[in-house]
Amino acid sequence: MPQEPIDPQGLVFQRVSPAYAKVRLVGWAISALVTWAVLAVPLVLMLTGVWSGYPAWLAWGLLGVVVVFDVVRMAIIPRQVRAIGYAERDDDLLIRSGLMFQQVLVVPYGRMQYVDVAVGPIDRALGLCKVQLHTASTTAKAEIPGLPSSEGTRLRERLSARGEARLAGL
Amino acid sequence: MTEAEESAPWRRVHPVSPMVRGWLVVVAFLYFFGQNSLNNIFSAGELPPEADKDWSFTPSVLLVVAGGIGILVLIMAGFFLSWYFTKYQVTARHVHVNSGVVFRQQRQARIDRVQAIDIVQPLVARIFGLAELKFEVADSGSTAMRLAYIKLDAAKVLRNDILARAAGLKQEREAGPAGVVPAPGVPGAEGPAARSAEPASAGPAPAPGPAGGEPVSPEAPERTVAVVPPPRLIAATLLSPWLAAVLLFVLSMIVATVASDGEISFFFVLPGLIGVVPVLWGQFNQGYNFRAAMSEDGLRLSYGLLETSHQTVPPGRVQAVMVTQGIIWRRFGWYKVVVNVAGYGNQEGALRSTLLPVGTRQDVLNVLSIVLPEPGTERPAELVGAGIGGSGSAEGFITSPRSARWLSPFAYRRQGFAVTDTALFSRAGVLTHSLVIIPHERIQGIFLTQGPLNRPLGLTGIEFCTTDGPISPRVKQMSLRTGRELFMSQASRAARARRLKDRDHWLEEENHE
Structure with a gap:
């Protein structure tokens, strides 16, 4: 486990299961799909001509930005999971994350x-x-x-x- | 369940209580009903006979009155049932309250887990000489237990009783068979000398206990530590920053009115300004006659003009304290003290968690000496002084490093912390000075954090977790090394202080560990 500057020294953190990344990915997929579907509504309306007045750059841009943001979020999920750790000491429990x-x-x-x-x-x-x-x-x-x-x-x-x-x- | 548990009698709250709680409903009903039916009667009487025929249904006077009485009887019956089914029992260890007509509810609270007891008297209850007893426990997540309403005297007796039991006076052992009321000062009682030696005449005459011959606990004598004179309260209310902001806004609106030749009218905002009045009134009404006193049972607060409250916070129940001083108050040397107490929470707790709405520095020190009897330093007054107004490293404060000036150009020399044997002092704020004190043994958890802004500057912050309340103690922007050291040392201090300090029966000899 990488030692971050704020980690207390001389302490070994236990990592959580790497499989937990899959749980996070499923959660991510659901929230991303819902967001994309909602943001795609004006785009679809514009393309089908129902709402042709809607600016094309806004329809594409908004969706694009969110998709890029979500993909980045997805890409760091395994690293975020690797960053979660816990350590039991005699008197207290430490949990690190982020x-x-x-x-x-x-x-x-x-x-x-x-x-x-x-x-x-x-x-x-x-x-x-x-x-x-x-x-x-x-x-x-x-x-x-x-x-x-x-x-x-x-x-x-x-x-x-x-x-x-x-x-x-x- | 011990024998004492079972033998304690069940009691009912005062029969008038539902009326006190529901009087508004009855008054509203009488008002609207009376007005409507009177209108109907009069208009029916005044209607010319021809028009009468158009009406398919003319309410006859008798029917209306009978209906009204019927509804009133129903409301009264509801009140009676809710009263009849509400019972409470105070045993040696628990307070039980059963309530509810259709959906019965049974609640119990452990007396030794009491966090605070309030006696509240809304205006109507005061007229009847009744009071509500609120009993905050931090036990399995249940919130306040309420006994509304009982006679004021009974409420006081009950409060003293509960506090005495929570303190571990073990009076029930001396109580003997029911009916024998032990003298509060019997030699050999297991309470500490101060309590046992208290002459019966010190408090208000020991009120006759509620029927049933339970032991009567004397009210612990109290010593006033701070009062807020009404003129100071009014001045402080009027000098609050947000009122200044409102006034500034009004002034700018007047200027705008004049400058725009009345196009933007000052009168547009007048309705909004009327909203200020109830807020001011509320602050005055609640804070009126504020008095903080010290007693064996803990800190006592009493306040209120129309609705009065008497709060008791047993020792060691204060999770965190904060002293603040806004920029306007600094000229007058006024401070405000608030606390986190489990169960007081944050919503209605605005005034409940206020230890001192506005006070002088001496008042602040007096109050602090009660909630923090062992400051863990030889120079508590100087430390608090440096904490409230100071900056730099005076009195052992460790402040943010120079690199923090990019994030807090004005506050970096002020924000910091000092650690004593018993508590952590954290100060912050340039315009509004604040000093947060959190005893080591009250820390529930500690966060050491570093965000993207802090990382390149080598800074880190710490947040301390306490029970919910107006205070969230934190130390911002320490150097990485200081932060890490504080985090580790504070974690071990918290665990250590915990082993030494834990006791629910605070007057009992410490007998474990």
Whole structure:
């Protein structure tokens, strides 16, 4: 895993499954297709002559820009997935993510209120799951997506046990 | 369930409560119905007989009155049922509230997880001497429990009782068989000396407990730490920046009116300006008579002109504090203090989370000394002073490096942080000074972030996660090294402080770890 400048030193992050990129790609494909279909409406209307007054450069340009943007987005999905990592320490859990906007989140085990394992339809087909940690803060909702099911279960048990040992009120 | 759990009696709220909540419906109904039917009656009477024949249906006076009474009876019956089915029970560990006629709802809240207790009296409730008790817990995501409405005295007794139990006074053990009311100051009571030694006459005379012979907790004596005199409140409200903006806008409109010979008329914006009045009134009405006091139970806030509120925030329930001072207030030396308290949230919490609507520096220090009893430094006043108004590295503040001047040309020397043994102080803002204090043991999570603007300048930012509220603590644009060090050290401080500090029964001896 590449060491980014903001990554805490001396810490090895576990990567999530590369197969998670497929989950993200499916999500990307759905949202991209919907956007393209909507943006294609004026173009089709113009080409069929229903709305011939519509400027051609706008119809093509808008769709073109969005398509280029979406393709770039698609191209970096595998890298984004590679950038997701997590590390368990004795007292806390660290989760890093992001390429452009990088972030590292640390949540002390004592703050965890409960741990969820969520499995979506595509996750299930690929044998993946998502572990979510909930704290009293809505912003500190830590998510580790794209974990193999066995690792997800192990992590949940482990986190619950550690949280239990260190748990207290707010 | 312990024995005490089961034996606690179920009670009902005051019978008038549905009326207090629904009086507006009844008044509105009476008004419209009365007006309509009167109109009908009069117009029917005045109609010439010929016209009468055109009407397929003439409402007879009797029918109208009977219908009106019928609807009123239905509303009353609804009120009665909702009252009848609302019951509450306060046991040693839980508060239970059952409500609902068709869809029954049962809620319970753990007393030792209480985050804050409010006693609220809307105007109508005040007329009846009633009050609403709001009980904020941060337990399994349930929000406030409300008991509306009960007698003010009963509400106070209940509040003191809940707080005493939450504090771990273990009164129920001394309570003995039902009916015996223990003297609050019995020697050997397990509370700390301050509490036990409190003479019964210190607070208001111990009110007779609600029927059932439960132990009555004395109201903890309080010491006023800050008051806001009404003139200062009015002045501060009028000197707020947004009102200045409104005035500026009005002035520019007047100028425009004169300059354009009345083509752009100032009077166009007049209706909009009337909207300012309720806002100002609201601020005045809510902030009127504001008083912050310290008691054994925690911080007490009371305020309000027509609708009064009394809030109690137990110690250690404040997740973050922010002191702010706008550019206009700086001339007068006024500050505002807000807090994050779990359950207060952000929506209606505008004033609920305000510790001090407008106060002097001494008021600020007084209030801070309560919510942050151990500042973790020997020079708290100087630190807070440097945090609110200072810049540079005075008092141990670490500010943004010079490279941050491209992003924050004015603020880079000011924005920064200082760490004490117990809390992190983060300051920011050039026009509006702000100082955020977050105790180490209240940090829920920490984000270390770097966006595309920060990366080439070697900067990084940190966001601290707390419960929802008006404050989102952060430190912007630190050098990469400082940021990374703060992130790691703060993470371990958070975990460590947590192990030392965690307790729900804050008056009990610390007995774990």
